[in-house]
Amino acid sequence: MTSVLYDAQGPRAKQRNILYTVLFVLCAAVVVWWVYDGLAEKHQLDWIKWKPFFTSSQPWETYIWPGLQNTLKAAFFALIIALPLGALFGIGRLSDHRWMRMPAGAVVEFFRAIPVLILMIVANAVYSEYTNISADVRPLYAVVTGLVLYNASVLAEIVRAGINSLPQGQTDAAKAIGMRKGQTMVFVLLPQAVTAMLPAIVSQLVVIVKDTALGGAVMTFPELLASVRPMSANYGANTIACFTVVAVIFVAVNFALTSFASWLERWLRRTKKGTGAAAGAGPGGGQETIGAPALVVDDGRAA
Amino acid sequence: MFDFLEGYDLLGAFWVTVQLTVYSALGSLIWGTLLAGMKVSPVPLMRGFATTYVNVVRNIPLTVVIVFSSLGLYQTLSISLGASASKDINFRLAVLALIAYTSAFVCEALRSGINTVPVGQAEAARALGLSFSQVLRLVVLPQAFRAVVNPLSNVLIALTKNTTVASAIGVAEASYLMKGMIEAEAQLIPISAVFAFGFIVLTLPTGLILGWVSKKVAVKR
Numbered sequence: 001m002t003s004v005l006y007d008a009q010g011p012r013a014k015q016r017n018i019l020y021t022v023l024f025v026l027c028a029a030v031v032v033w034w035v036y037d038g039l040a041e042k043h044q045l046d047w048i049k050w051k052p053f054f055t056s057s058q059p060w061e062t063y064i065w066p067g068l069q070n071t072l073k074a075a076f077f078a079l080i081i082a083l084p085l086g087a088l089f090g091i092g093r094l095s096d097h098r099w100m101r102m103p104a105g106a107v108v109e110f111f112r113a114i115p116v117l118i119l120m121i122v123a124n125a126v127y128s129e130y131t132n133i134s135a136d137v138r139p140l141y142a143v144v145t146g147l148v149l150y151n152a153s154v155l156a157e158i159v160r161a162g163i164n165s166l167p168q169g170q171t172d173a174a175k176a177i178g179m180r181k182g183q184t185m186v187f188v189l190l191p192q193a194v195t196a197m198l199p200a201i202v203s204q205l206v207v208i209v210k211d212t213a214l215g216g217a218v219m220t221f222p223e224l225l226a227s228v229r230p231m232s233a234n235y236g237a238n239t240i241a242c243f244t245v246v247a248v249i250f251v252a253v254n255f256a257l258t259s260f261a262s263w264l265e266r267w268l269r270r271t272k273k274g275t276g277a278a279a280g281a282g283p284g285g286g287q288e289t290i291g292a293p294a295l296v297v298d299d300g301r302a303a
Numbered sequence: 304m305f306d307f308l309e310g311y312d313l314l315g316a317f318w319v320t321v322q323l324t325v326y327s328a329l330g331s332l333i334w335g336t337l338l339a340g341m342k343v344s345p346v347p348l349m350r351g352f353a354t355t356y357v358n359v360v361r362n363i364p365l366t367v368v369i370v371f372s373s374l375g376l377y378q379t380l381s382i383s384l385g386a387s388a389s390k391d392i393n394f395r396l397a398v399l400a401l402i403a404y405t406s407a408f409v410c411e412a413l414r415s416g417i418n419t420v421p422v423g424q425a426e427a428a429r430a431l432g433l434s435f436s437q438v439l440r441l442v443v444l445p446q447a448f449r450a451v452v453n454p455l456s457n458v459l460i461a462l463t464k465n466t467t468v469a470s471a472i473g474v475a476e477a478s479y480l481m482k483g484m485i486e487a488e489a490q491l492i493p494i495s496a497v498f499a500f501g502f503i504v505l506t507l508p509t510g511l512i513l514g515w516v517s518k519k520v521a522v523k524r
Contacts, residue, residue, distance in 0.1 A: 004417065004425040004443050006345050006435070013345070020346045028352070042380055113506045114499050115464035117478050122495045125485045206362070213364035217471035218482075225367050228374070239379040243371050247363050254362035 039240060049238035053245055059231055067216075067227035068249060074140060074212045074223065078147035079205055085148065086155025091185060093160050104156075111153040116211050117218060120146030124219055139222075143215035147208055154207075158200045162193035195268055202261035206254045213250075224249065308497070316480035317501050323397060323466040323476060324505075328459060330402035335409025342414055353410065360407040365400070365468050372400040373472035390475070397469035401462065408458045416451030417443070419522075449520040456513030460506050477501060 009017070039045045052059045092104030111119070124142035127133050133141055166189055174184040215221030224246055232239045341353035360368075373396055376382040384395040420443050428442040470479035481498045485491060 003343060003345075004420050004422050005343055005439065007429065009345060017346050020344075021348045024346070024349055024352070038380055038382075044379060109507075110499075110503070113503045113510075115467040115478065115502060117467040117470070118481065118495075118498060118502065121478065121482055121485065122491070125491050125495075129491055210362075210364035210366075213366035214468065214471075217366045217370050217468070225364065225370065228370075232374075237379070239375050243367070243375050247367055247371075250364060250367060251359055251362045255358065258358075258362065 044238070044240040049236065050241045052235050052238075053241065059235065059245075063227040063231040063234075064224070064245065064249070067222060067224035068253075070140070070221065071209065071212045071223040072253075074143050074147065074215065074221070075205065075209045077144045078151060078208050078212075081144070082148045082152040082155055082208075083201070085152035087159050087190075089152065089156035090159025090163070093156065094163060096181070108153040108156045111149050112157075114150075116146050116150045117214050119149050120214060120219065122146075123149075139215055139219045142219060143212060143221050143223075146214075147211055150211075151204060151208055154204060155201065158197050158204065159193065162197035162200075163189050165196055166192055198268065199261045199265040202257060202264060206257045206261075209254055209257070210250070311480065311484060313480070313497070313501075316475060316477045317505075319394075319474065319476040320463070320466050320505070323394070323401065323469055323474070324459075324463045326398045327401035327405060327462055327466070330398065331405035331409050331458075331462070334402055335406040336413060338406055338410035339413035339417070342410060343417055357407045357410055360404060361411075363404075365404045365465055366471060368404050369397060369400040369468050369471055372396040389473075393469075393472050393474045397466075397472060397474045401465065401469070405458065405462050405465070408461070409455070412454035412458050413447075413451055415454055416447045416449075419450040420446045446522050449517075449522050452513060452517035452520060456510065456517065459513070460510055463505050463509065464502065 006013075036045070043049070089104045089108050092100050093108065095101050095104070120142050123145035124138065127138050127141055127145075128135075163185075170188055170192065171184060174188045179188070212221075212223050213225040216223040216226030220226075228239070228242045228246055232242045235242075338353045338356060341349040342357070344350060373393065376399075377392060377396055383392045384399065386392045386395050424442055424446065425438055428438045433441065466476055467478035469476055470482065473479070477498060481494060484494050488494060
């Protein structure tokens with residue numbers, strides 16, 4: 001194992017490592033014991049509080065599955081609507097015409113600078129004020145609207161970076177055979193950019209799934225997180241158990257997406273499908289680039 | 304025009320947002336740096352711990368972490384972080400949750416900065432006979448710090464916007480006030496515009512200034 005930071009280890013370094021490991025285990029043991037003690041004292045670890053999840057299907061059928069369905073539904077709608085919008089604005093920002101570039105850029109920057117929660121609250125108020133959407137589906141509309149507005153602008157940046165990552169020769173060649181600008185975009189640039197963008201889009205889906213939880217906490221959208229309160233009330237205040245189960249489900253869903261994104265990236269690099277260009281944040285979704293992909297799209301949020 | 308703002312403490316609410324941001328930023332910088340240190344350390348167990356922490360926390364919604372800090376830590380385990388008034392308790396719990404969450408992203412940002420330094424740099428430094436601490440101090444870390452400005456500024460902007468989630472546990476920051484105002488006043492569009500402007504004022508300059516700094520200090524390769 002070579003790294004920039006240290007050399008291959010000799011005997012003394014190995015001994016030091018063992019010492020560090022022992023110290024670390026001791027610290028960890030103290031923390032674990034302290035947490036365990038705190039939980040046990042409040043009777044949060046009693047089998048009776050965890051039993052419902054393992055012995056009956058009732059909590060899963062009544063609370064968790066409907067909540068997860070809503071979470072995935074909102075995320076799916078948000079992605080489906082945000083993708084074309086994002087593509088539109090991303091291409092708009094690349095336009096040769098100032099009157100297209102400027103407004104597209106302004107809209108994208110505006111919605112990237114504002115918290116998703118604010119967008120959701122405003123959308124909710126707008127729907128209740130100016131439309132007659134019934135109150136029981138309004139939260140879903142508001143959540144999806146907020147997610148679309150924010151994620152379309154992030155996806156616009158991903159699209160722009162994906163197209164910019166293509167070699168200049170592609171545009172030149174298209175010009176040389178007499179294609180118009182629109183044709184170049186539709187037949188040459190976009191098809192190649194899409195493959196470069198796929199991993200970043202999947203990563204963005206993680207951000208979308210995470211953001212749906214806002215609807216449960218701040219509005220009355222009955223998604224996975226919102227199922228904790230009624231569930232813990234029903235099973236005798238097993239708050240910690242409920243949170244653990246919900247968190248594990250979120251981690252499982254998102255970890256699957258993250259792993260899929262990084263696999264996709266590796267696969268696209270291996271196969272000769274793309275031009276070797278990769279756009280967007282690396283695996284892990286959304287916010288930072290991990291490793292050093294050819295391009296960086298910062299989305300400035302990870303909620 | 305803006306007479307609907309009368310009777311509301313707009314600046315106070317945004318001041319809470321700024322406080323949340325600053326405390327959480329400092330905290331997550333410390334904890335995130337420790338995590339990054341573990342993640343690149345030669346000790347396998349520490350590497351494993353940091354990797355697991357980052358992977359788990361990055362995939363949990365921040366909302367779940369924040370709501371858990373109130374419902375789980377305070378109401379179930381009565382952890383109040385040394386505060387007595389409920390306002391302070393919620394604020395401190397929100398900061399704790401934001402630190403726990405943001406640290407994972409700080410760690411990744413720092414690690415990506417270290418990863419931009421080619422291994423050849425360290426090899427060349429060792430070939431000159433520099434000691435381990437000299438290699439780090441004079442060659443590797445100066446380059447890593449410069450590459451870190453941009454990802455860290457993204458984390459900071461994300462954090463600024465993420466503080467709104469604290470309203471879920473009743474911390475009276477900007478979005479909490481906005482929700483109340485929208486319910487009380489029939490001035491939806493102006494209110495939204497004011498709060499949107501407030502967040503743009505907070506995030507855009509940060510992004511522009513730090514973007515400029517990162518270009519300024521970037522290592523030309």
